[in-house]
Amino acid sequence: MSRATTFRVLPGFNLSLGYTLTYLSLIVLIPMAAVFLTTFSLTFEQFWAAISAPRVVASYKLSFGASLLAAAINTVFGLMLAWSLVRYSFPGKRIVDALVDLPFALPTAVAGIALTALYAKNGWLGQYLEPLGIKVAFTPLGVLVALIFIGLPFVVRTVQPVLADLETELEEAAASLGARRWQTFRLVIVPILLPALLTGFALAFARAVGEYGSVIFIAGNIPMVSEITPLMIITKLEQYDYTGATAIASVMLILSFALLLVINGLQAWTQKRGEKGD
């Protein structure tokens, strides 16, 4: 029997699609459209001048560079954390598990102040690091530290459930077929985890690009050195330059969207490849 439409067990496709579109429009699309509309009140020259000023360009480099690096670091260490939490049981495991979510729950300003207090030259860690010539607070390195802090839960929480579903039998089978440990990791485990790792990476990156509260305290905010793009937007707003602020915001939006699209594409590709291999 062939039917024009696919048969669905649950009804309500139209309703749910309508709901999805309305909800997305209200929550996401309309505010975004407002950003772009405000930008359109600028001439192209004004727009270009706002988004290509040297300080603003330096801030893109820091914001996107530090965010990518932080997401990459979180991917590696988040995987290790998730692995320990899923595969091993140890005393205090539940507490460690709950600690992972802390960066989600903490107001970002609190995180920023705490990190700054820790890494400043009179702080717990800073007092030992500064004599070694490692300055964290009030440098781009401090920005990186804050972004790693706020991005960590994203990787752990996306990888954890996939890892929990991953049966140890697979590894045992690989081992019994003569695979060395590294081969098992590289050829068996990583391909299965890769889609989840990429999702975690994308989420951590997206969060880091938009982060303001925690970074602002530790960055030092020196022009051309440690100013992040969201700060440039706030600076413009403080000067009542709404259109300039939205111009920079639209550049951030487009760049972030493009990067997320690439990461999501990669994720879909790895997932498909993984399924074919099955």
Place this chain on the structure above:
Amino acid sequence: MSVINGLEADVVTMNQAPDIDIIAARSKLVSADWRKRFPHDATPYTTTIVFLVRKGNPKQIKDWDDLAKAGMQVIVPNPKTSGNGRYTYLAAWGHALQKGGKEAAAREFVSKLFGNVPVLDGGGRGATTTFTQRSVGDALVTFENEAILIAREVGADQFDVIYPSLSIEAAAPVAVVDKVVDNRGTRKQAEAYLAFLFSPAGQEIIANHHYRPRDPAVFKKYAERFPAIKTFTVEAQLGGWENAQKTHFADGALLDQIMVNRR
């Protein structure tokens, strides 16, 4: 900014006149002649910019020139985002001009000073935290009331307040938000509140918070709190706020050039 966007405030009290001018110009919520509604251009009190240094003044910071010396670390908040930073910038500029310098000399001087800023906080309180809690910097440049407050609250044994030879008068403007009070029917209360700030009782409270009261009698009573300091105003020395905004703080203007070309 919130007021322009529709936050219903009955009165606005700022630390620099342009903030109220912008409300008047952008939203017409405040009438353009707000300065004429109350005495002293609607500024019930003034303060000035002074230095806060570590106890005993180990770096011997006495005046603006010392702040611009090589190797000095000076904490100033971002002039783009804080009134505090703006007044500091303009005070330094005025100091350089007063020494007989032309604009090029003032620019050179202010560049050197801001070249000594290791952390640029968004607002005055952020700068205070950086200087007092993180122990960054040799001097914090800030409002007199803030400096005294820090010296008292954080510990008198840790900091000294230094008065430079010349500084800027920072007058704090107030205004009734006409449209809002007329809508809400709160004009009487709003005007009474602002008028109270100019009354002797209001001026006493102001003096107690280490702002310099306008009322000569109250000022005299608390004179020992307010060391004599030579000050200039933006209006008299720098061609008014509008001019200062255009030449110094607008995008691509002097401040931006100085910040991008910091040594």
